[in-house]
Amino acid sequence: MASFPQVGRSVLAVSAVMAAVLSHSAQAQTVVRIGHVGPVSGPQAHYGRDNENGARMAVEELNAQGVTIAGKKVRFELIAEDDAADPKQGTAAAQKLCDAKVNGVVGHLNSGTTIPAAKVYSQCGLPMVTPSATNPELTQLGYKNVYRLLANDNALGAGLAQHASQVLKVKKVAIIDDRTAYGKGVADVFAKTAKSLGIEVVSQQYTNDKAVDFMAILTAIKSRKPDAIFFGGMDPQAGPMLRQMQQLGLSKAYLFGGDGICTDKLKDLASGARTLSNVVCAVGGAAIDKMPNGKDWRARYDAKFPKQFQVYSPYTYDATMVLVDAMKRANSVDPKVYGPKLAATNYQGVTARVAFEPQGDLKNPAMTLYVYKDGKKVAVN
Numbered sequence: 001m002a003s004f005p006q007v008g009r010s011v012l013a014v015s016a017v018m019a020a021v022l023s024h025s026a027q028a029q030t031v032v033r034i035g036h037v038g039p040v041s042g043p044q045a046h047y048g049r050d051n052e053n054g055a056r057m058a059v060e061e062l063n064a065q066g067v068t069i070a071g072k073k074v075r076f077e078l079i080a081e082d083d084a085a086d087p088k089q090g091t092a093a094a095q096k097l098c099d100a101k102v103n104g105v106v107g108h109l110n111s112g113t114t115i116p117a118a119k120v121y122s123q124c125g126l127p128m129v130t131p132s133a134t135n136p137e138l139t140q141l142g143y144k145n146v147y148r149l150l151a152n153d154n155a156l157g158a159g160l161a162q163h164a165s166q167v168l169k170v171k172k173v174a175i176i177d178d179r180t181a182y183g184k185g186v187a188d189v190f191a192k193t194a195k196s197l198g199i200e201v202v203s204q205q206y207t208n209d210k211a212v213d214f215m216a217i218l219t220a221i222k223s224r225k226p227d228a229i230f231f232g233g234m235d236p237q238a239g240p241m242l243r244q245m246q247q248l249g250l251s252k253a254y255l256f257g258g259d260g261i262c263t264d265k266l267k268d269l270a271s272g273a274r275t276l277s278n279v280v281c282a283v284g285g286a287a288i289d290k291m292p293n294g295k296d297w298r299a300r301y302d303a304k305f306p307k308q309f310q311v312y313s314p315y316t317y318d319a320t321m322v323l324v325d326a327m328k329r330a331n332s333v334d335p336k337v338y339g340p341k342l343a344a345t346n347y348q349g350v351t352a353r354v355a356f357e358p359q360g361d362l363k364n365p366a367m368t369l370y371v372y373k374d375g376k377k378v379a380v381n
Contacts, residue, residue, distance in 0.1 A: 030072045032333045034059060034320055035097040035126075037107035037117070039085040043210070043236035046265050046310055047109055051131060052080050053305045054313030055106045058320035067324065070331050076324070083113045085209065090117045098124035103333050104323040106316050111135035111181040118146050127339040129322055131315030134259065134284055135185040139360040145339055147356055149315045149322070151284030151365035153182070156258045157189025159367050160230070160282050164256060165197040168280070170228045173256075174203040174221040176214075176241075177232035183209070186258040187232030194230075202226050209233060212240045218248050228254035235261045238279075239269020246273045259283040263310045267375045276372045283311060285351050286366040287379035297350045318349035 036055040038048035059076045067074045079102050083090035090113030097105055098120060105121060105128040108114040114133035121128045122143040129147045130138070136152045164170040173194055177187035191201055202224040205217045218241070221229060229245070231238055238261035245253065255261075255278055262281035270276045288294040291314065301309060323338075325347045330338035347354045355363040369380045 030069065030074045030333060031077060032069075032074050032324075032327070033077045033079050033100070033102040034323065035079045035081065035100075035102040035105040035107070036316065037081045037083050037090065037093045037097070037105065037113070038109040039113075040080070040082045042084045042086075044085045044109070044234060046263070046308075047132075047234075047312065048082070048085075050305075050308055050310040050313045051107070051109055051316045052078075053301070053308055054131070054316035055320050056080075057301060057304060057313075058317045062320075062324060067328070069327055069333055074333070083108055083110075083117075085110050085113060087112050087116050090114070091120055093117070094120035097121075098126060102126065103327075103335060104128070106131065106319040106323070108133060109312070111138060111185060114138055115141070115181055118143055121145060125339070126335055127323060127326070127342055129319035129342075131319045132259070132312040133182070135181045137181070137185070139357075143360075145335075145342075147322075147342055147345075147360040147362075149319055149351065149354065149362055150259075151367050152361060153186040153189050153258065155365060155367050156282045156284055157186045158193040159369065160256050160258070160280065161190050161193035161197060161199070163280065163369055164194065164228060164254070165199055168228070168254065170194075170199055170254065172200045172202045172224070172226045173228045173230055174205065174224060174226040175201060175230045175232070176205045176207060176217060176221075178207050178209045178211075178234070178237060180209050180233070182258075182260060183232035183234075185232070186260075187230060190230050190232070190256070207233070207237065209237065211237060214241050214244050215248070218244055218250060222248055222250055226253055228256055230256040231261065232258065233260055235263045235266045235269055239266055239271070242266075242270040242273040242275045242279070246275045251275055251278075253278065255279045257281045259311060262370055262377070264377060265310060266377075267372065276375065279370075279372050281370050283368050283370065284365055285315065285368065287368045287370075288314065290368075290379070291351050292348065292353070293350045314350045318347075318351050318354060321349060322347050322354055 094117035
């Protein structure tokens with residue numbers, strides 16, 4: 001009977017040792033929270049989900065790798081917020097991430113949400129890497145914490161105008177934009193470049209990013225007999241526009257657009273309109289099968305998120321990895337310490353070798369033009 005107290009003391013001693021080990025283990029692990037913001041509700045939710053998927057995939061793979069920073073094992077968490085492609089909701093989401101003291105931010109999707117959110121992140125000292133906001137103004141604001149992972153609208157708009165003039169021999173074009181920072185920005189660049197190349201801009205029309213009825217606008221355009229229409233906006237508007245172009249007999253006019261319309265979902269949104277085959281669109285990066293590690297990455301993505309790929313998820317994946325690469329090089333997860341290291345990034349990503357210009361734009365960005373053949377998006381360069 002006297003041996004039982006001894007056993008009890010041994011059990012207590014072992015328990016104390018285990019508790020100490022577990023406590024030390026918990027203390028030795030650092031939790032790093034990466035914020036992601038995109039529209040996961042509303043008509044652009046397919047973009048937002050795709051972007052969030054890319055960031056989530058990066059976080060899961062980083063955790064599987066067992067990353068160590070400053071001698072401590074790091075566990076990454078994704079803190080995802082919805083901005084519904086609305087600037088006010090975007091700034092609210094940005095402030096929420098600042099208040100939560102996340103370690104860095106991937107996002108936002110739209111230029112119209114990213115530009116005002118960038119001011120919030122600058123004020124609270126959070127590094128931000130956008131995978132998809134292309135308005136040139138973003139990196140002209142002077143913020144030291146803002147970086148972009150793909151070509152801006154200057155490249156997209158100019159590249160499309162050059163293709164229209166030099167390859168398709170377009171003489172007359174009408175322009176429509178949705179008045180967002182993205183849509184107006186890319187349309188303005190296209191118009192300016194087109195005019196410089198001798199293309200006549202016969203009509204300039206405006207809509208918004210919630211519209212679905214373009215009959216009045218297209219009827220006004222039809223009377224000017226354009227060879228092409230440029231649309232600065234997103235695919236929830238481009239799909240109905242293609243259907244209505246067909247209904248009005250604008251079946252021979254090209255529809256040009258930037259990366260906002262250049263999605264796999266455009267086919268569904270156009271609901272079988274034959275005018276889909278007239279689309280020429282541009283994305284500020286290489287086609288995924290021409291990206292350095294694109295094919296293998298896409299296979300992993302499709303296995304994890306079937307039928308959800310759109311455009312930008314490889315860029316949110318790389319943006320997450322770029323933030324963590326800077327943390328590793330700084331030997332710190334503190335935004336104030338690792339943030340300055342982003343400027344010296346030289347990281348081989350899925351999308352490209354990532355390095356930044358002094359103002360935060362990607363060095364040597366690629367641009368890919370696409371058309372739709374038999375309903376499938378196909379790269380032409």
